[in-house]
Amino acid sequence: MDIENMVGNSAPTCSEVTQAERRIHAAVPPCAGDHTVVAASHHNALAMIYGWTGTAQRKMRSGIDGADLALLEAVTDISWIAERYRRVVVASGDHAFTFAVASLRTAGVEVIVIRPDVGLSSALRRAAGPNVVALGSRIPSNVINLFTHTKDAA
Template sequence: MSMEAGRQALRQDTLGRTLFVIDIENMIGTSAQITAPQVGKVQVRINAAVNSVTGDHTVIASNKSNAAAVCFTWSGPVCRKICSGKDGADQALLEELRDPVWIAARYDHVVIASGDHAFANAVAAIKSAGCPVTVIAPDVGLSKRMRLAAGPDLVRLGSPIPTNVITPFRTVKEVA
């Protein structure tokens, strides 16, 4: 059996399966202490933006100080990565995305919930391998590189501030 035939057989077994990669601290907007209600709110907003179904695979990462809020709040089957150090959670998630061909053979869709520029190359590589990628951008902190890599497959969650509230502060921030 050729490699392509094997890949097609594997794709038929995983038809409709989505890989969700969640950078929870980026989605909340801080790597400082996060709370269970913040995690719950992000999960509801992500699920409203892109539906998750039985059989999907979710990977979520955070630093050690946020482990309890993430582990005890995020509901459903999920692989939790707890890492320390600067960008430890990002590195753990990037490790999950290290082989775009493997991902394209096993998933029909990838959803990356982060606006961090560190994921831009992974988005482009997975798309090049033939797997559609949707980027869910946080309220604050969508990098230009990530916006370009996502292209039309970008979902902006929008600001949690009601539209009838006048504020002198920006609610959307562009970061490099």
């Protein structure tokens, strides 16, 4: 999950990250046993750490495309992933994931790309094939979510 890409700005707040998480889960509901990886620039580490309420490995990296590079580290061994996972969900619109998506599909892994509201790379769209889904709809402000996740302060 490229959280900055999914939020749609380079300086997301905790509440924007939480909203993006809900929208991602609305687009592709999580399954028990999922291994989730969320990444952001080190500048946005606190928003990612405290805004993403679910269980996830959180990665941060500095520099141009830092979050993309941190996420790509998680998918470097395509054969290892193909042996262990039936499905991989990529939540980003960045072209940086094109090779990983194509390689995973070639290895027989179902790949779903959740596209952000704005900014889906045409190369990523082609690599994903028919498995591109829109970011889930926003939860209206007048709806009370009875199943919110909270994070205990340590």
